Amino acid sequence: MMRARVAYAGAIHEATPEGDRVRLADGRVRDEHELVWLAPFEPGTIVALGLNYADHAKELSFSKQEEPLVFLKGPGSVIGHLGVTRRPAGVAFMHYECELAVVIGRPARGVHRADAMQYVAGYTIANDYAIRDYLENYYRPNLRVKNRDGGTVLGPWFVDAADVADVHALELRTFVNGKLEQRGNTRDLVADVPSLIEYLSGFMTLAPGDVILTGTPEGVVNVNAGDEVVCEIDGLGRLVNTLAPDADFGR
Template sequence: MKKARVAFSGAIHEAVEIEGRLKLDDGRIVEEQEVVWLPPVEPRTVFALGLNYADHAAELAFKAPTEPLVFLKGPNTFIGHLGQTFRPSEVANMHYECELAVVIGKQARNVKQEDAYNYVAGYTVANDYAIRDYLENYYRPNLRVKNRDTCTPLGPWLVDAKDIVDPMNLSFRTYVNGKITQEGNTKDMIFSIPTLIEYLSSFMTLDKGDIILTGTPVGVVNVEVGDEVVTEIDNIGRLVNTIVGR
């Protein structure tokens, strides 16, 4: 099942997809263009992976890590499908990053890899923009690189974990103004979803609603004001976002 969170007629609703339309939790059926899309889950603790694809590490002239490189993101960064992301006027390099987002479904502590999927509620699409002008080094992603307001579109859907046969074999791609600029597959992650859940839960408790952004592959390019960026993952969704100035 595909679930969403939207604002409609002055209220926030949970919704499900019904033949290309949205059925709200009060029973009303509306068109996708009639609502304001919100992130499909309210993010709690959000873990983001740096350099979790070897080709992307090489693209940035870094060595592939031997241990997960994890940093945290604040709730201010997240917006929904069809949202607008501000591009700072003073920067030269703002890159999209298409990523599979893993949503934790229940409290997890000291989870083993073989049990990890039992703790996953579902999956969604993230576009985790990076302002690379401020990148210090790959062990210290500067706050100004990854925690900008509006710089992480998330959605449109939360897809139930049971509906995804193999989350470690999902193709994804990014389009800028209709031109494909990035392609990848989750099978090429350095650290798999079960590995990440085991790693994180070994030293801290994961809670329902926590999110793991699993990284992006090679193919990031600069985006400019006015660009439409589409990040999509097979069987998960198609996330549309526009770059605006401020």
């Protein structure tokens, strides 16, 4: 099942796909641009992975790490489908990161790899923007790079885990103004989903609603104010986001 959370007519609704339109839980059918899209679930702790595709690590001239590179993100970084992300003036290189987002369904502590998928509630798409100008180096993301207000787009749909036949065989694509710029497949994850759950739950308790952003493949290019960025993952939908300049945010 695919479902979303949207705001419409002064209330928050659960919604499902209805062809090219959206059906609200009360039966009304609306065009997607009539709605304000929220993250499709209430995110808890957001755990993000860096350099979790070998081709992307190579793209950044970084050798394989001995254990996953992980960092946390705050809830203020999250916006929904059709949202707008600020591109600060004066930066040289800001790029998208199309990622599979794994949503935890029940408390996970000390989970073994063989049992890990039992703790997954479902999946969504993430576009986790980065500004390379602000990096201390390519393998230690800092707060200004990865914890920016509105810099992590989630959605549009939450898809139940049972409806994804093989989470390690999903193609990812990113289009900038209609041009395909990034393509990859989750089969190329350095640390796959069970490995990540085993690793993380070995030192922290994962709670329902926690999200693991699994990293992005190669193919990142600079994006500018006014650009439309579309991230697609097989079976999970199409996540649309637009970049805007400082002036649109009163800065």
